[in-house]
Amino acid sequence: MPYTTNDIKRVEEKWQAYWSEHKIFKAEMDLKKQKYYVLEMFPYPSGKIHMGHVRNYTIADVIARYKMMRGYNVMHPMGYDAFGQPAENAAIKRNTSPSEWTYKCIDDMRAGLRKMGFSYDWDRELATCDDSYYKWNQWIFLKMAEKGLAYKKGSPVNWCPSCATTLANEEVIDGACWRCKELVIQKDLEQWYLKITHYSESLLEDLKKLNNWPSRVVAMQENWIGKSFGADIFFKVKGTEDVITVFTTRPDTIFGATYVTLAPEHPWVKKLAKGTSQEAAVAAFIEKSANISKSLRMSGALLGNAERKEGVFTGGYAINPVNGETIPVWTGDYVLMEYGTGAIMAVPTHDQRDFEFARAHHLPMRVVIQDPKNPDLAPEQMTKAYEDAGALVNSKHFNGTLNEEAKKKISVWMQESKMGRVSVHWRLRDWLISRQRYWGAPIPMIYCKACGIVPVPYDQLPVKLPKNAPITGEGGSPLAKVKEFVDVKCPKCAADARRETDTMATFFDSSWYFLRYCSAHNDREIFDVKEAAYWMPVDQYIGGIEHAILHLLYSRFFTKFLKDLGLVGVAEPFDRLLTQGMVLKDGEVMSKSKGNVVDPDEVISKFGADTLRMFILFAAPPEDQLEWNPAGLEGNWRFLNRVWNTVEARYVKGATLAVAMDAQDKKLELERNAAVKKVTESMEGGFKFNTAISAIMVLMNAVDKYQGPAVKPALLNKAIETAVLLLAPFVPHVAEEMWQAMGKADKTIAFVPWPSYSEEALKTETVRIAAQVNGKVRAEFEVPRDADEAVLRSIVLADEGVQRHTAGKDIKKFIVIKNKLVSIVV
């Protein structure tokens, strides 16, 4: 009887109900048992689940179920990253409230997740927009403020005109808003920051511990943190005792510095120009630069473009400390105020950007490093900067020193003679978290005229988000318009005061949710320390590569902070990370705008969740992109049918073990053991689900070939049972149903021990070997296992096919690779 659409619906609903009613996947701390924490990146509830979610969560579910069968105490939770701007937009569009819309979406998502049969502990479900959750956001914020890690400062910030809110550096992609793609501009605002830079060193250093993270994610974080070693060098302003400090990673080129360039925003630019003939030109340049947004200045359009390296002479001069030379100070828009000291020493001969600027503005150049391949390097002839290694010239007593060595020597020398100091600069900046939005956690601060900025006392948390804020999408914090929210008494002096009306960036919410899952409904504390000590770290985290920097970096930061508070014992939250590939259709990412979306619901109603799961796992390794292929889906559907039919037609309940095994029996046992070995190794060696499933297919092919009057029902049963057990993590519903149909006593297959295999059973009496002559395969033989060289010589050299290639030639070597091949050299 085929496995019909009706069967699918009946079977899948039956087992989903069973798992749910009996809380099969409820996880409880048990110190006697080895824990395993499987986590997928929780979804933003924007509607129903899509194929990307299906892939992400199916991967996680197979891992969770596999680990359960291996005897681990598995925690596999799910929740919703529920704050965020789309809810506000949806509320305006549909004339509803962000809260109503979000909770409706959560219901839809939950239903979709249940239909996929995922093994979640639903008792731990959480949504970040619940005040029972964001209360602890506020708690963390206050703790950070106490430690000086949350602070307010005024500075130019990234501003998205379309979203009418600020953005973190990490949220600006190619100069545009990560969400709406609008070009980001700079705006001077007072905003809240988290001092992630306090942890720069350990965020970088601890990347080395993350051996089970994809190397590209580690590399991306490394780049983002961006540690540069070099020197700060003090250039005296000519005619004063004042100093301009520049940062360089190339102190070896200090003798080649022919001018200094300051960022247009650098405070010395105006000071130097004042009263000189350059004053007007400098003022005009500063104005012009300010009008070109930073995002444009930093975007690819200006890169490596000499024409665009704009700048003017400030009218002032500086003294190069190492040789006392007076050199001009320029301002140029290729120097960024945000990085280093906002000032550079320009060495046009050995830095391409300086070279372009110097050529554009006719500034002097001097060679201080000789190219060993072209020892007559001269500025007039250079068409680009020489940035490679070489020995120093024109550098006084450092002449002849190789530049890598000179970097250290010159830094030390300058430090000793107080001309500069060895220094390190970071690319990472503090994290701007204020958002002028409604649908987020209120920042728990109060402004009092007398007392200044006053934290909300802990016992007044949560600061609840008012329900009635007017959301127009037109900018400005909606909370500022809610009088009963804004008006508050100062906790210190009880005078009239005003609440902070900005909310937290939603990445704050997701930076610690994995800890909250450890005791999701604890209303006394952020989480139970003992529970967290047991469950953390997350053993396997699964999610999209798009979170390689933001979310993962912030989560690492929060974990380090909470560790410093003594609340968690681990410095890193995620032991293993798997970034799943995207789901494509016709070579493009599925998206509503492209109209190439495949709805999981439709696939489920036709083929069932199990077929969908299996196709997604089989069609590509989990990290790779996956091309949607309807024919492939049907192939997996056919396979599940074959297994189902085999259980129905050939499984014999109560068959007892046969005594003697013939060749056919041994072959089946061999295939059974080989399949268990291969599937187990595919799982243990990095979750190669595609090869795991192919090994189960090979086993089923062997079962199909096991036919005829000599079939031993007990052996056949064993092979079928093994196949069903191996399939259980992948296709849990149909596996449960078949397990029950075979009359097994277990109430669920979920915790039946994973099958084992024996190496002995894999050893056949004879093996098939190949014979190579001069590296080419010329014949194949069936020979006794572990046959020695003498035996093999007699068999192989007597072979006609081999002799054709060896006849009349000397055999120089006869190499034996046991049970694999022989290689003859003539």
Add this chain to the structure above:
RNA sequence: GCUGGAGUGGCGGAAUGGUAUACGCGUCGGUCUCAAAAACCGAUGUUCGCAAGGGCGUGUGGGUUCGAGUCCCACCUCCAGCACCA
């Protein structure tokens, strides 16, 4: 430019330095059927040959080795991230 990764049949993809193309899809042929679908069986890198058998094949060019998709060197192409970060 820097960083990370990938190039294997018609397609998705397999291969601890040891018989390249497992498994699946597709295609072709067959069984069953009045017919079709489904299901089942078989074939399927390319080329020369009636056949036996041989040549060539994992982006390109070299190298190491009895033996290289795999290791080393140099390149090409593609994907991704970062990017006037001094």
